[in-house]
Amino acid sequence: MRSFEYYKPNSIEEAIKIMSGLDNAKFIAGGTDVMVQLRQKKISPQHLISLRNISELRNIDTKDGLKIGSLVTHDDIDKNEYIKKYYSALTDATSRLGSKQIRNVATIGGNICNAAPSADTACPLLIFDAKAVIIGTKGEREVDLNEFFLGPGKTVLEKDEILKEFSMPRLKENTGSAYIKHTRREAMDLPILGVATRITISLDKDSQIRCRDLLCTIDSISNILMQLKDEGLKCEEARIAMGVVAPKPIRAKKAEEALAGKIISIELFEEVGEIAASEAQPRDSIRGEAWYRKEMIKVLVKRALMKSIDRIVRPDEEIYPERLW
Amino acid sequence: MDENLKIVGKRVIRSDSYAKVTGGALYTADLKLPGMLYAKVLRSPYPHAKILNIDVSKALKVPGVKAAISGFDAYGVKWGVFRYTQDHAMLPTDKVRYIGEDVAAVAAVDEESAIEALSLIKVEYEPLEAVFDPVEAMKDTAPQIHEQYKNNINIHIHIEVGDVDKAMAKAYIVREDTFKAKGEAYAMMEPYAVVASYANGYLDLWMPNAGPHVRAKALSNLLKLPLNRVRVRHINSGGAFGGRSEVAPGDLVASLLSIKSGRPVKLVLTREENAMCSRQVHDIIATVKTGMKKDGTIVAKEYKTIYDGGAYSSTGPIATSIPYYVYEECYRLPNVRYDGYRVFTNKGIRGMYGCHGRAFLAGNEAQMDLMAKELGLDPVEVRLKNGLTAGELTATKSKIISCGLKDTIIQAAEKSDFKKKWKKHTRNKGIGMGCVAIMCGFPMGFRSGSSCYVKINDDGQVTLITGMVDNGQGNESLAVQVASEVLGIPMDDINLVNADTEVTNLDPGSYSQAAAYVGANAVKAACEDARKKIIAIASKKLGVPEEEIDLKDRVAYSVKTPDKRMPISWITREAFFKGEPIVGTGSFFPDIDLEREWVSKPEGQMAGTYSFGTSVAEIEIDEETGKIKVPKFIAAHDCGRPINPMAVEGQMEGSVGQAGIATIFEGNMWYKGFLLNPDLLEYKVPLACDMPDIETIIVSSNDPKGPFGAKEGGLTIRMNAYSAIACAFTNATGMLFEELPLTPDNVLKLLEKNKGGKR
């Protein structure tokens, strides 16, 4: 590893100023991507500008919707009860990102700016319609996260721009979400595939009661859905995002449309899974072949949707997965 | 004495633990010698290419560079474990045979300069056609990797016992299946490192190794130095698992650089280099044909096993044999034909592995279960029926001395409620059992035995000197614990000097499962020698007969009148006064057939004794994703008498991960001779959170010749844990595995096949 100059500014403005005056410089947050790339000689910056002293990047604001500063660590998110309750998919992602040691230092901003197709927080942020708030020499701008990624390792960020925070709208009543990271190992693994879903449901009066009754059982959601049939739950709105199926994390918009306004059933979820799979262009890679990834999209979209519903109807439940399928 | 043991059999904290858990233990990469240089190796980018020229002159001009070498600076000696396998130059001058092969190297005052200098070394290659698949390599049209091995067949082991064809013809059922397994990575926690220091005509070396004496001998050959000028010294070792028994290319590289520069040289491999350029594990294709009687008795076995041997011979003949032997040491095989082929390919060098042979062993066991099912028999009963017992001979005429196989099977089956669960399996839940035996040592000529010296120092403390080596499994602590028992002196008072070729005598090393049975037996003998001398003096001083004296807690005392006693330190001083300080020597040589040879005479006593073991795994298959989970694992091992039960359990638990969970996780992936997953992100070593709930059972068979009845401690689980998983898969799905590891995509494909679907 070559030596480099190290800077530690105390404000966003200072950081931008340092950056715009230098060539071959790089921002560093937790460093868990930067340091690895340095060692692998994928990058060789002469200057590293640390963002760790900029405290305004460390806020989590839950007043209206959710704002998460770019320097918030995965562990901070993990410990946040509000996020866990309302933006559960995000906690699903951070709780299994790397290991505790990684989560203690790695940041959500770094995860997104690094723009790996496998970035675990990308899919959850996409389903919550997150906007990236960016500050640069030319001022502040907001970019829809869907437009933020350009390709593997590439984003819309200009050289002297800093990602300040993610801003997500408040969620409607009866909304649930989930992220499923499909890996071989339980920890320290990058996903073969990642799928996040968010669903908002409406219940008519009758089914609300039946629902409650059924939901008091420990029956699996698939069984409950089966028993509710046509009179049951209606999907008001849905979001589906997938990682490692394209050069960047993507939304499965056709699948989302196929869900919206429909009465929910397992068959519908399976259909939606098929559509989502058709929207993906996975590649063969060492972590999984394309055919396998396509198959898994179908399975995981279905499972993530069921888990999302489970979270609406059984909000206080601590453990979901075992009895779902 | 055996029946009232003071410390043997107790759960003691290993003598090496404290330093290791506090980070105080030093490893080769931590060494710093005055004037030490840092080495880097230039590696072959081609899987197969002629070397036309190597020019290191420009590298030498980089400031800070003190030496640069290639194979042309070596002595033209090729190394091999056997006379007939000497084909590995370590630094080739004719051609390169795998990607990552050591071609040239530099030593500089820092790593940066060394790296810069590497880029200035000019190597001219003429790329040759390469072959990566062993079956392809055996064809007449395949490129020849070594002149002297026709069709790239490095080793052919042929074993023929009884009349296989006749027995097969008479068998009630016969089944033939082919099983594959990807090679694994050793993934030792410590990447390979070596420090070589040449001064005044003497070469000192430090590196993680599993046998200092064989290492020194190999280097003395390669460097054309007299053996007394090559000293391999003791250092902590962060894992070997069979991969560090042989001399490594890095040893030669560091030695040559040190000889050239006259300064100590350190070479530390990166994680990726450790995977690509130190040793790897063989990929295996095993065809297993079994004939069985109606009652489940095995009447014949016919095998064709192909081992992907990579570019050089390494421990070839041994690697080509072991999977078969550990099976015949477990089961009665009246008629056998085994053809094992080790075939060269343009891939990295391969060695033995603690879990060596998974396609062969898991294939045998899973196939047996399917046959049992067809016959309406229970796998437990079939294993008990075919399992060897003490006093019997293996197929190749090696006598089983002590045998706890039956107990390991019965206890593991009872603990897991095996019979019931096996019958009650569902499509996605199964249980499986795997058995195996392991030789405690194998014939290594005059290196098959071990000796030990012990001296009692002036304060009654002890120095133990043995060639035994520890790669993390606890051999050092084992030696100290045995000495403590014999001498009645606490473990803390015993200092160990070991694994240093200058001060210690020959020892078989820690790669043939001989440390407890052979090494510790020598320690015991040496300590008994010293004990006799202590007791003789005590007897005179206390005025009691020698038979009446025992040693305990640093004191010699009369068993009949315990207040007649004196500290051992007094006795020691008495001995010094007499001019006869107390020293003891002892050795142990196992009762083996030294005529036995892997290729030319595969018959006769293989080892002094055998250990036995049974694994039981329960698995759950997610039928939609193909993911397998292992909620429960039960491992039963017959280690004779456990010297330190905690250490034996540790070995068994480690084995459940390294062999058991590896069955679903681990495998090297290749693209045209290029290893795709040399790092620990893509090579999936199981983590603590991936481990099942484990129960370990130690079965004691009290070996008549083992030290205090001890045998090898835990390796059987390393060689049957995968069988248990494979059998559990068969139990659930009714199918055999085709290839290990059972990764999710692999499983999904098999399940689809079962449904009659395509893919």
Ligand SMILES: Cc1cc2nc3c(=O)[nH]c(=O)nc-3n(C[C@H](O)[C@H](O)[C@H](O)COP(=O)(O)OP(=O)(O)OC[C@H]3O[C@@H](n4cnc5c(N)ncnc54)[C@H](O)[C@@H]3O)c2cc1C
């Ligand atoms: C052992 C290990 C395990 C891992 N496991 C996972 C995993 O399971 N899932 C996963 O998704 N990732 C994983 N990662 C990758 C990494 O930890 C994450 O991507 C992490 O979130 C990166 O955050 P960081 O703060 O360390 O980023 P850094 O490495 O500091 O930066 C990453 C990139 O973002 C840029 N950057 C950072 N902050 C800003 C900002 N505010 N404005 C503009 N640019 C910025 C940097 O310049 C750099 O290009 C793992 C990494 C390691 C080493």
